[in-house]
Amino acid sequence: MATVEELKLRVRELENELIKCKQRRSSEEQNQPRGRIERMSAEVVDSNPYSRLMALKRMGIVEDYEKIRSFTVAVVGVGGVGSVTAEMLTRCGIGKLLLFDYDKVELANMNRLFFQPHQAGLSKVEAAEHTLRNINPDVVFETHNYNITTMDNFTHFMERVSNGGLEEGKPVDLVLSCVDNFEARMAINTACNELGQIWMESGVSENAVSGHIQLIIPGETACFACAPPLVVAANIDEKTLKKDGVCAASLPTTMGVVAGILVQNVLKHLLGFGTVSFYLGYNAMLDFFPTMTMKANPQCDDKHCRRQQEEFKKKEAERPKQEVVQEEEEIVHEENEWGIELVSEVTEAELQAASGPKPDLPEGITVAYTIPEKDEGASSGQTVEETDQSLEELMAQMRKM
Amino acid sequence: MATVEELKLRVRELENELIKCKQRRSSEEQNQPRGRIERMSAEVVDSNPYSRLMALKRMGIVEDYEKIRSFTVAVVGVGGVGSVTAEMLTRCGIGKLLLFDYDKVELANMNRLFFQPHQAGLSKVEAAEHTLRNINPDVVFETHNYNITTMDNFTHFMERVSNGGLEEGKPVDLVLSCVDNFEARMAINTACNELGQIWMESGVSENAVSGHIQLIIPGETACFACAPPLVVAANIDEKTLKKDGVCAASLPTTMGVVAGILVQNVLKHLLGFGTVSFYLGYNAMLDFFPTMTMKANPQCDDKHCRRQQEEFKKKEAERPKQEVVQEEEEIVHEENEWGIELVSEVTEAELQAASGPKPDLPEGITVAYTIPEKDEGASSGQTVEETDQSLEELMAQMRKM
Numbered sequence: 001m002a003t004v005e006e007l008k009l010r011v012r013e014l015e016n017e018l019i020k021c022k023q024r025r026s027s028e029e030q031n032q033p034r035g036r037i038e039r040m041s042a043e044v045v046d047s048n049p050y051s052r053l054m055a056l057k058r059m060g061i062v063e064d065y066e067k068i069r070s071f072t073v074a075v076v077g078v079g080g081v082g083s084v085t086a087e088m089l090t091r092c093g094i095g096k097l098l099l100f101d102y103d104k105v106e107l108a109n110m111n112r113l114f115f116q117p118h119q120a121g122l123s124k125v126e127a128a129e130h131t132l133r134n135i136n137p138d139v140v141f142e143t144h145n146y147n148i149t150t151m152d153n154f155t156h157f158m159e160r161v162s163n164g165g166l167e168e169g170k171p172v173d174l175v176l177s178c179v180d181n182f183e184a185r186m187a188i189n190t191a192c193n194e195l196g197q198i199w200m201e202s203g204v205s206e207n208a209v210s211g212h213i214q215l216i217i218p219g220e221t222a223c224f225a226c227a228p229p230l231v232v233a234a235n236i237d238e239k240t241l242k243k244d245g246v247c248a249a250s251l252p253t254t255m256g257v258v259a260g261i262l263v264q265n266v267l268k269h270l271l272g273f274g275t276v277s278f279y280l281g282y283n284a285m286l287d288f289f290p291t292m293t294m295k296a297n298p299q300c301d302d303k304h305c306r307r308q309q310e311e312f313k314k315k316e317a318e319r320p321k322q323e324v325v326q327e328e329e330e331i332v333h334e335e336n337e338w339g340i341e342l343v344s345e346v347t348e349a350e351l352q353a354a355s356g357p358k359p360d361l362p363e364g365i366t367v368a369y370t371i372p373e374k375d376e377g378a379s380s381g382q383t384v385e386e387t388d389q390s391l392e393e394l395m396a397q398m399r400k401m
Numbered sequence: 402m403a404t405v406e407e408l409k410l411r412v413r414e415l416e417n418e419l420i421k422c423k424q425r426r427s428s429e430e431q432n433q434p435r436g437r438i439e440r441m442s443a444e445v446v447d448s449n450p451y452s453r454l455m456a457l458k459r460m461g462i463v464e465d466y467e468k469i470r471s472f473t474v475a476v477v478g479v480g481g482v483g484s485v486t487a488e489m490l491t492r493c494g495i496g497k498l499l500l501f502d503y504d505k506v507e508l509a510n511m512n513r514l515f516f517q518p519h520q521a522g523l524s525k526v527e528a529a530e531h532t533l534r535n536i537n538p539d540v541v542f543e544t545h546n547y548n549i550t551t552m553d554n555f556t557h558f559m560e561r562v563s564n565g566g567l568e569e570g571k572p573v574d575l576v577l578s579c580v581d582n583f584e585a586r587m588a589i590n591t592a593c594n595e596l597g598q599i600w601m602e603s604g605v606s607e608n609a610v611s612g613h614i615q616l617i618i619p620g621e622t623a624c625f626a627c628a629p630p631l632v633v634a635a636n637i638d639e640k641t642l643k644k645d646g647v648c649a650a651s652l653p654t655t656m657g658v659v660a661g662i663l664v665q666n667v668l669k670h671l672l673g674f675g676t677v678s679f680y681l682g683y684n685a686m687l688d689f690f691p692t693m694t695m696k697a698n699p700q701c702d703d704k705h706c707r708r709q710q711e712e713f714k715k716k717e718a719e720r721p722k723q724e725v726v727q728e729e730e731e732i733v734h735e736e737n738e739w740g741i742e743l744v745s746e747v748t749e750a751e752l753q754a755a756s757g758p759k760p761d762l763p764e765g766i767t768v769a770y771t772i773p774e775k776d777e778g779a780s781s782g783q784t785v786e787e788t789d790q791s792l793e794e795l796m797a798q799m800r801k802m
Contacts, residue, residue, distance in 0.1 A: 007408035014415035021422040034508060034518040044648045049511035049518075052609075055650035059608040084514070088653040091512050107435060110450035111492050113485070113514070116536055117435040117450075135517055207460040208453075209675070247445045249456035252489040253665040260658035264685050267654065274610070274686035284665050285675035289690040 036137050040066045040093065049136070050093060062271050069138075071270050072096040072165045072172040076148060076157075076188055078124040079103070080112035080250055081202050081211075082178030084259035087114060089139075090132045092267065095166045096140040097132070099125045100157065102147040112252045140166065149183045158191050174266060175199035178259075180248075189224035192216065193304035196311075198269075202262045208249035209284040211258035213265060213277070214294075219308025221278055222294035225301050254284050437538050441467045441494065450537070451494060463672050470539075472671050473497040473566045473573040477549060477558075477589055479525040480504070481513035481651055482603050482612075483579030485660035488515060490540075491533045493668065496567045497541040498533070500526045501558065503548040513653050541567065550584045559592050575667060576600035579660075581649075590625035593617065594705035597712075599670075603663045609650035610685040612659035614666060614678070620709025622679055623695035626702050655685055 002010075034049070042054035056062040073094055075086050078101040086097055101124040105115045119127040125143035133141060142164060148157040162171050175197055177188045185201065192199045196218050204211040216223055261280055268274040281290040296309050403411075435450070443455035457463040474495055476487050479502040487498055502525040506516045520528040526544035534542060543565060549558040563572050576598055578589045586602065593600045597619050605612040617624055662681055669675040682691040697710050 002405070002409075004403070004405055004408060007405060007412060008403075011408060011411050011415065014412060014419060018415060018419050018422060021419060034511075034521075044509075044646050046507040046509050047521075049508045051509050051648055052512045052651040055648050056609060056652075058647065059650045061608050061610055061650065084657065087514060088657065091514065091653045093512075106447040107450045108445075108447050108452050110435075110536065111453045111494075113488060113492065116532075118535070120435075120448075131517075134519070135511065207462050208457060209462055245445050246459070247452055247456055249460045249462065250453040251457075251665070251668070252492045253661045253668065256485065256489065256657050257661035257665070260654045260661060261688065264652070264654040264658070265688070267652070268686075275688070277688040280688050285669075287662065287666070287676070287678045287681050287690065287692060289688070291688060 034137065040069065053092060062273050065271065067271060068093050068267075069095045070166065071174070072098065072170075073266065074098040074100065074161060074164065074172045074175045076100045076175065076177050077179035077184065078128050079109070079178065079180060080252070080255035081204060081259045081262070082176070083112075083114035083124070083128055084256055085176060085178055085202075085263055086128055086132060087135065088259060088263040089266070090136045092263070093136065094139055096142065096164075096172075098160060098164050098172060099128055099141065099143045100146070100148055101125050101128075102145060108247075112250060112255050147184075149187045154187055154191070157187070158195065161191060161197055162195060171195070171197065173270060176262065176266065177201045178262075185224050189216075190302065190304070193218050193223055193225075193302050193308060196308055200262060200265065202258055204250065204254055204258055206248040208251045208254050210282060211254050211284075212279065212281040213258065213262045214279045215265065215269070215276060218305065219296060219310075219312035222296050223300060223302060223305045225305060226297035227294050251284075254282070257282055257284075435538065441470065454493060463674050466672065468672060469494050469668075470496045471567065472575070473499065473571075474667065475499040475501065475562060475565065475573045475576045477501045477576065477578050478580035478585065479529050480510070480579065480581060481653070481656035482605060482660045482663070483577070484513075484515035484525070484529055485657060486577060486579055486603075486664055487529055487533060488536070489660060489664040490667070491537045493664070494537065495540055497543065497565075497573075499561060499565050499573060500529055500542065500544045501547070501549055502526050502529075503546060509648075513651060513656050548585075550588045555588055555592070558588070559596065562592060562596060562598055572596070572598065574671060577663065577667065578602045579663075586625050590617075591703065591705070594619050594624055594626075594703050594709060597709055601663060601666065603659055605651065605655055605659055607649040609652045609655050611683060612655050612685075613680065613682040614659065614663045615680045616666065616670070616677060619706065620697060620711075620713035623697050624701060624703060624706045626706060627698035628695050652685075655683070658683055658685075 037050070040050045040054060041048060042051060042057065044051050053068075054065055057065050071094055073089055073096075075082050075089075075097060078086060078099050082099075082101070086099060089097060103124050105119045105122050105124055105127050107117060107120050109115050110117060114131070115124070115127060119131075123145045125145050129141045129143050132139065142160070144153075144156070144160070146153045146156075148154055160172075161175060163169050164172050175188060175192055177185055177199060179185055179188070188199060188201075191197070198218070199216050201214040201216060201224060202212070215221060261277075261282070265276050265280070269276045277291055278293040279291060281288075281292075283290070296305060296312075298306070298309060300306055300309075438451070441451045441455060442449060443452060443458065445452050454469075455466055458466050472495055474490055474497075476483050476490075476498060479487060479500050483500075483502070487500060490498060504525050506520045506523050506525055506528050508518060508521050510516050511518060515532070516525070516528060520532075524546045526546050530542045530544050533540065543561070545554075545557070545561070547554045547557075549555055561573075562576060564570050565573050576589060576593055578586055578600060580586055580589070589600060589602075592598070599619070600617050602615040602617060602625060603613070616622060662678075662683070666677050666681070670677045678692055679694040680692060682689075682693075684691070697706060697713075699707070699710060701707055701710075
């Protein structure tokens, strides 16, 4: 039988072990977030998470990097592209992020960046907010775990785009579409046309080897309803696909590149540097990156798009002549029914061949960038250079050959 | 004074508390990794982390995706590009990863993807291995926390490249250079020339708005010593920069895009699909992606490069004529001393202007893609199209204008 002395020793041992166990747990927890930072500083010390971003000023790239903190961006769809998009904006120190998604994290998502196996089962917005807040507690997060395409949620989504800015009541600065289905894209398009909200579209093809981003300025550039050929996975979304026992392919590479070029263009647009692309494609098979501009379609089905076009025309008419002329020239292209100008060194046939054979998918699915048959004959080879100097450049190149 | 009964009660209490504390810690830890998966399956269920990758087969993109598990890739430099590169390969289910870095995670790295604030102070390879193993326990990891440029470490590095394959004693399949300084690039170059090891170079400019990847096949394409104009941050690395109270700018976007195009080309090279780029640049200001090919320089300073060139010539001479002729044509370019062919729609002056003014940096630093002054006059505008059809295409474009 144990003596009092033995028991006292055992109590002391256990007390020490318990303290150690609690310390270990607490240090594991405390380890996580860094403290908040009141003002961005350019100081070059290891502990400053903003030094490499503020260096963009000294490098002459961005005039006022701190301005990033005044912007609010809404990211719709927190999947393979949206999650990386949100992480990049968080690490860049964006002011506020609104995240919309109704999906849960699954192990089947682990072939893309961002989510980790231990988050399986959590809602994507909840898991994303937790990770992002740890990465940068200076960002304000607002998450909505719902499907924006249902009636009530759509109304709420519109309200948040209009009022969810850093200062409540002010609109967000930009909406990013990172969704994987047609309905959600159309919902964002409808909302942004009605509100006159600038947004950017992104997409990745079902065969995982091409993607694109697109800037949509309501009334000025083609909206999602203006230019049907860019529809990705028309009418059938991931959920339907999975029911049929098939799924779209995806790669962390293609999705990382699309998120990268998307957020790069967001930074250029918000902070005013470089040239923002209206449309930038990525063909991974050929490392080919086509750019194009698309004018709004006067016959667009969306009445708010047509209204925005009228308002844009009025505004343009009031602007000094010189600017107007140049812009009009850039987007007019008579030989193409969608007003699409493709800057391309590769023929469409080559591009199509490079995307691989059309996969065996349920009816209604089309791979992004597969050009509808009726257009093929008419548009093949009708590509033109976009820049003003292209004629002189072509001449110079011709002379050398 | 405590009685035996009181002490016994206290021991039981403490034992229970300790069990609970240990359980809590263990469940927090257990939460993390998923179980190992013996064979990759294409089954479309939420719990299969490989379903979206195996779908590449059904889509007709990759013939044998499972083969990814047989490959070993060495990643040198686990910073802004290397960490994301390693994560993409891990999520793609690569067989084995060797990671080399001697740096520690700092809060100043948080403007790039991958590392998180709670990892500050850990070695980059240790922190990376922990995260990557949780993401995909099917990958074999080997990490080396050292600087490959010192004599002893360089010998060890060579040994691991030669013997660190999935089956010990076999060489790795590919070496990826994701380093930020000249010495480390030269060390990798020297090792790979000596071993005849295929590798890929990557880099991001100090102003954060351009980057590139390059495939180097010893003896066949230009090695890092063959073509000096591509030197990034010549002779001065991040550590030196920081001592002077300045640092290079960096962006998660540019680094994400560079990692994405790098790993995409790794997948194309290893799994045999699409076209692997010899050199692919990224100019973020213009969304311009130049490609080029560079032949090995017969006057290269590296004797092993010259030896590999001799061996390549011999092998080529033994190959059927038809193939040889085509390849030679592609890489010959007489008007350029480095044998560089630039596929470009943008003039070099435009490109240079778009990179922003030359930043105020210590002597010896040059921004990537700033063309050395002596070449400017000679090479400006001497860009040619790379594809065989370029003449016809240019003619066709000219006729339309």
